[in-house]
Amino acid sequence: MFGRDIGIDLGTANVLIHIKGQGIVLDEPSVVAMDRRSGDVMAVGEEAFRMVGRTPGNIIATRPMKDGVIADFDQTEAMLNHFLVKVNAKSMMSKPRILICCPTNITSVEQKAIIEAAEKSGSKNVFIEEEPKVAAVGAGMDIFQPSGNMVVDIGGGTTDVAVLSMGSVVTANSIKTAGDQFDLDILNYIKKSYKLLIGDRTAEMVKKEVATVAPNGANREMEIRGRDMVNGLPRTITINSQEIYEALTESVNHIVHAAKNVLEQTPPELSADIIDRGVILTGGGALLHGIDELLGDELGVPVIIAEEPMNCVANGTGIILENLDKMANKKVKI
Template sequence: MARDIGIDLGTANVLINMAGKGIVLNEPSVVAIDTNNGSVVAVGTEAYKMVGRTPGNIKAIRPLKDGVIADFDVTEAMLSYFIEKLNVKGFMAKPSILICAPTNVTSVEQKAIIQAAEKSGGGKVYLEFEPKVAAIGAGLDIFKPQGNMVIDIGGGTTDIAVLSMGEIVTSRSLTFAGNKMDQSIVAYIKKNHNLLIGERTAEAIKKAIGSAFEADPDANIQVRGRDIRDGLPKEVTVTATEVQESLTDGLMTVVAGAKEVLEKTPPELSADIIDRGIMLTGGGALLKHLDQLIAHHLQVPVLTADNPLDAVALGTGVLLENIASHRKRRG
């Protein structure tokens, strides 16, 4: 018998939740391709190790951009690899797949996501919106007639939504998320230190000393890269205050997006959000003091999910159980 799976198809990582087993896969959304013959050299963790370090004929590709499929064939190859690796297909049956998408996804993009899941070995494919699934994975009861607000900051998109009775009431999707944070750090260090670094280095800086609010003035990190003036390797000291400065403009677009969603929210639901607070999910929620920054500007309590990185994948597990029990009742 095939095992149903939930897929958090992220710009940065793919997480897969298998019915009855929980999260069984968490790997980077990267595929290494040999440009000479188009063959897949590596997928996931192995391909991520190659980012920025490949020879001319090998290209490490991120097939998703801003939460949607940018390269259909590579996405299909990546999903097929992961599904084969998990061995979830039955002798005669294909697994049902629940897959997630940002709230601003177009009908064409929705079809592409469903088609990629079907071609990679899925049977019945269900599509759900990321903030709804993230809210469920964070433990919010979104099926009651009360307002819940979630800000899901992934690799490619930040999805902001107010939910009630199992549906999205108001939402906004932004392209400033984890990857853009890394790019902001790269640009800042290039401009202020004349040093060229890669996005993997920027991500390491963000994780080590990154802060959204009230950065530690004494925290710093040694950063190696290429001097843009003479092309030679160079090491500089970057402070936590500088990293915060590099992220400020982008993070304020998240605050502005959250304000916009709140302004469109019916007053009864707004009152619930004041009581219950805003839930932060996604890898971006791990940025130090992000909850304080949002709470400071919106004057609403902000909480971070217990497992922000896994929230969407955990939510797919709950929804898969609901689908299975609904099937049993009908059967």
């Protein structure tokens, strides 16, 4: 039996695995829970995510990926290994070929770390492809034509902005302002304004439920619980969309500037195409209320949220895997 081709969206917040002919077979948080004393892996993915902020002193639940690159090599390897076993990728007689996505400004050292982790978890050939390019393909854009396509991929650790034409990146920018930074902004705002400590999971819930980045956007309210910084006791407060709008303004402006910088460096003919076609938003950050409206106003071009924005990169790996043999020259040698 032949090894299967596997596409991996190795994200800071989530790992998605696409198997050729089957589609997306795994979507789990990029979290590993380890025993501090023995160094043993206790749980990975969804199970480990449920432990975040709730573990006893001897167990630590962490994310091995930070800002789109590997922060802890051993944990990343253990996580990849666990997920590949879970989807039966390693039960094949021959080792699978793996396509992994990375941010556009990744260094060769960081690239090697990703390839090494994948090879150690049992891959025959590892291919690296730039995230915005794969996201654009997964969003249904025909990037292989001689015309300009622009994609803004807002993930957990990085936001990648790119203009693509003829199957390649023409201009690109990658910044470390994305979903995780939004969570941190919310956490810090509540700490400063209400003297209340909340966890990462609560901040993420606030982002999903009530956050907006449109000036006159949604006006929702939500009750959240945390620990009072003055007396140390549990306390409940109510926050609204307008407060979160203020908390996120600075970070969202960084994304707007990154998109403007890419447009400013784009050849005029391709800029004209982008005015016609618009900008495609992908990644989990595309679901942030009002982000399409804000970017559209600031850039002066139509901004469209992709269908299933969180799955675009994984779906894109599937499409590229179909043409993997044509891309053999993309393999990075160690």
